[in-house]
Amino acid sequence: xxxxxxxxxxxxxxxxxxxxxxxxFAFGYALVPLYNVFCEITGLNGKTGxxxxxxxxxxxxxxxxxxxxxxxxxxxxxMPWEFRPLQSTIKVHPGVETMVEFEAINIAQYEVTxxxxxxxxxxxxxxxxxxxxxxxxxxxSLAAGETKVMPVRFIVDPGLPQKVKVVTLAYTFFESLNTxxxxxxxxxxxxx
Amino acid sequence: xxxxxxxxxxxxxxxxxxxxxxxxWITTTNHKDIGTLYLLFSLTMFxxxxxxxxxxxxxLFQPGLQFVDPQFFNSMTTMHALVMIFGAVMPAWTGxxxxxxxxxxxxxxMALPRLNNxxxxxxxxxxxxxxxxxxxxxxxxxxxxxxxxxxxLQTGAxxxxxxxxVHFMGASSIAGAINIIATVxxxxxxxxxxxxxxxxxxxxxITAFLLIASIPVLAGAVTMLLxxxxxxxxxxxxxxxGDPVMFQHIFWFFGHPxxxxxxxxxxGIVSAIIPTFARKPLFGYSSMVxxxxxxxFLSFIVWAxxxxxxxxxxxxxxxxxxxxxxxxxxTGLKVFNWVATMWRSSMTFETPMLFALAFVVLFTIxxxxxxxxxxxxxDFQYHDTYFVVAHFHYVLVTGAVFALMAxxxxxxxxxxxxxxxxxxxxxxxxxxxxxxxVLFFPQHFLGLAGMPRRIPDYAVQxxxxxxxxxxxxxxxGLSQLLFVMxxxxxxxxxxxxxxxxxxxxxxxxxxxPSPPPYHSFTVAPEPSSIEGGMR
Numbered sequence: 001x002x003x004x005x006x007x008x009x010x011x012x013x014x015x016x017x018x019x020x021x022x023x024x025f026a027f028g029y030a031l032v033p034l035y036n037v038f039c040e041i042t043g044l045n046g047k048t049g050x051x052x053x054x055x056x057x058x059x060x061x062x063x064x065x066x067x068x069x070x071x072x073x074x075x076x077x078x079m080p081w082e083f084r085p086l087q088s089t090i091k092v093h094p095g096v097e098t099m100v101e102f103e104a105i106n107i108a109q110y111e112v113t114x115x116x117x118x119x120x121x122x123x124x125x126x127x128x129x130x131x132x133x134x135x136x137x138x139x140x141s142l143a144a145g146e147t148k149v150m151p152v153r154f155i156v157d158p159g160l161p162q163k164v165k166v167v168t169l170a171y172t173f174f175e176s177l178n179t180x181x182x183x184x185x186x187x188x189x190x191x192x
Numbered sequence: 193x194x195x196x197x198x199x200x201x202x203x204x205x206x207x208x209x210x211x212x213x214x215x216x217w218i219t220t221t222n223h224k225d226i227g228t229l230y231l232l233f234s235l236t237m238f239x240x241x242x243x244x245x246x247x248x249x250x251x252l253f254q255p256g257l258q259f260v261d262p263q264f265f266n267s268m269t270t271m272h273a274l275v276m277i278f279g280a281v282m283p284a285w286t287g288x289x290x291x292x293x294x295x296x297x298x299x300x301x302m303a304l305p306r307l308n309n310x311x312x313x314x315x316x317x318x319x320x321x322x323x324x325x326x327x328x329x330x331x332x333x334x335x336x337x338x339x340x341x342x343x344x345l346q347t348g349a350x351x352x353x354x355x356x357x358v359h360f361m362g363a364s365s366i367a368g369a370i371n372i373i374a375t376v377x378x379x380x381x382x383x384x385x386x387x388x389x390x391x392x393x394x395x396x397x398i399t400a401f402l403l404i405a406s407i408p409v410l411a412g413a414v415t416m417l418l419x420x421x422x423x424x425x426x427x428x429x430x431x432x433x434g435d436p437v438m439f440q441h442i443f444w445f446f447g448h449p450x451x452x453x454x455x456x457x458x459x460g461i462v463s464a465i466i467p468t469f470a471r472k473p474l475f476g477y478s479s480m481v482x483x484x485x486x487x488x489f490l491s492f493i494v495w496a497x498x499x500x501x502x503x504x505x506x507x508x509x510x511x512x513x514x515x516x517x518x519x520x521x522x523t524g525l526k527v528f529n530w531v532a533t534m535w536r537s538s539m540t541f542e543t544p545m546l547f548a549l550a551f552v553v554l555f556t557i558x559x560x561x562x563x564x565x566x567x568x569x570x571d572f573q574y575h576d577t578y579f580v581v582a583h584f585h586y587v588l589v590t591g592a593v594f595a596l597m598a599x600x601x602x603x604x605x606x607x608x609x610x611x612x613x614x615x616x617x618x619x620x621x622x623x624x625x626x627x628x629x630v631l632f633f634p635q636h637f638l639g640l641a642g643m644p645r646r647i648p649d650y651a652v653q654x655x656x657x658x659x660x661x662x663x664x665x666x667x668x669g670l671s672q673l674l675f676v677m678x679x680x681x682x683x684x685x686x687x688x689x690x691x692x693x694x695x696x697x698x699x700x701x702x703x704x705p706s707p708p709p710y711h712s713f714t715v716a717p718e719p720s721s722i723e724g725g726m727r
Contacts, residue, residue: 010303013374021408028412174431
């Protein structure tokens with residue numbers, strides 16, 4: 001190869017490989033939404049579905065079958081809330097819209113905002129567990145010492161695999177990142 | 193000596209000029225100088241990482257907490273891994289590539305010599321950043337080299353230093369990889385077709401593509417960690433809608449190709465050494481090339497076998513188990529080819545051959561324990577135990593590092609022009625090989641019995657095997673000083689090496705004088721002098 005041709009060939013290789021590098025860097029970031037979409041389609045990671053009221057009304061009811069739903073609640077360790085389900089288990093017929101309630105208490109002396117992350121086990125059931133209303137759809141704010149009862153309305157899809165007899169719905173409350181950062185300044189030290 | 197090489201000697205009289213002293217090394221764009229810099233840098237890091245390993249083995253010599261506090265112990269395991277992977281093994285391979293690839297393919301230098309200088313000189317800065325964290329408030333990173341959040345986000349002042357050090361190491365590797373690909377694609381001597389390339393060049397080309405495809409993903413992952421910590425993003429924080437397990441997916445999408453980045457060039461070196469000392473062409477050259485390609489491809493679809501226990505659906509676990517086990521096919525093919533090369537050959541057992549043979553046997557042991565770990569149901573028991581530690585040290589120490597040693601002994605006479613001290617080399621080999629097995633083999637038993645990794649203390653029933661392992665560790669650490677002695681002695685003098693050095697050596701690098709002139713193959717070698725294809 002002549003010098004000029006070699007230079008040209010080298011810069012072509014460098015351009016292509018640098019483009020690949022940038023592309024792969026972007027791909028690393030693209031993995032974040034890709035995983036989310038993948039999990040929503042497959043129901044992996046216990047991500048639950050969401051239905052509108054119209055869709056809910058159209059669901060067929062299977063009165064011949066009963067499924068036990070268990071409720072589990074957690075609060076992230078650095079969040080000053082108490083959080084519990086008002087019923088620990090409930091039996092439902094697939095297709096029947098059911099309402100359950102959860103209670104959250106802010107034990108801090110300042111307002112705290114948080115959001116709940118749901119998870120369904122076994123993960124095979126996640127695709128068939130649909131909610132029409134949930135406090136996890138938006139952030140929840142509680143004033144100092146406030147207690148709030150929050151509803152969840154859900155329908156178990158009749159397509160739920162026959163082998164699934166018990167479904168566990170778990171919620172974990174996390175303090176929103178922005179209030180978590182401002183809280184220490186807002187907080188007055190608790191009287192000891 | 194070939195005609196081309198003689199020609200070079202003559203030419204050197206006018207352009208062998210370079211600044212002397214320190215400036216020669218800082219400003220050099222010569223592939224041989226940069227190769228030497230890489231190799232010396234990697235040897236230094238090998239000892240720094242080795243000292244950290246000695247601290248770990250000292251603390252684990254007996255149950256209870258003796259010498260260091262748990263936080264510092266965790267810093268040692270984290271830093272040992274980062275220094276050994278990014279500071280010792282990866283730069284060593286790039287050093288070999290710099291030294292050998294141009295003279296193996298008949299090129300006058302690397303395609304991009306200035307970039308080459310830059311990609312080396314980033315490294316000392318990267319490691320100054322990383323090692324300086326040892327003296328920072330809050331201590332060095334201690335959350336494991338895998339940097340899983342949320343634990344790694346609790347790192348103190350060291351955290352941004354860790355992230356930027358990783359960025360720098362990545363930039364250096366990518367620059368090196370681009371340079372190697374450009375060199376092999378554009379600078380091969382006429383007649384050096386792709387299927388005549390020595391296998392070391394082939395394995396490095398594939399490694400370079402792995403680097404370019406995987407290192408940017410790591411860079412993305414650690415950048416996400418950085419913005420999660422300082423700029424309020426929530427990629428890996430459930431509070432903001434993120435997911436900590438996603439980090440593991442992104443990290444291991446880089447991490448699994450990374451383990452092949454560490455081992456593929458070793459396959460190339462062993463494929464050069466075994467035919468030389470068996471005095472027979474390599475068995476199944478083209479199958480070796482395709483097997484390397486197959487391993488590289490598979491490395492991108494097996495990542496979740498590092499995280500079987502995070503709670504994946506059955507379909508995912510089966511997929512990652514089957515693809516993982518599939519890697520045994522091309523890898524097994526390589527081992528069979530090496531054995532077939534030795535079959536009915538007239539072998540001699542100089543130090544490079546001994547290290548290459550030990551590589552074949554011990555790397556295969558590491559491969560077998562890898563198969564065990566790849567089987568999902570049993571991995572649940574082995575996960576995060578010393579069995580894993582034993583596995584990856586068999587593939588990385590008796591695999592990658594032994595191949596590095598083999599390559600160093602193989603080409604030292606070519607680099608320096610002097611034969612190394614064979615007796616010292618044999619001592620180095622036997623002390624290393626015996627002690628490394630005393631060091632790592634008992635760790636299989638410890639792991640099967642349930643001893644967790646990355647913990648400074650352990651239950652008393654693990655005491656005996658840990659003591660044995662520590663003794664092996666100290667002997668292994670000390671025996672590496674023999675290697676330094678060999679290198680220093682060889683640089684200073686010794687019996688003059690011939691051009692061919694080894695009786696069974698074939699390939700362009702052996703047609704050059706030992707040591708080769710500062711500028712070699714400024715005129716391409718005669719196409720008839722290129723044998724290729726078999727080594």
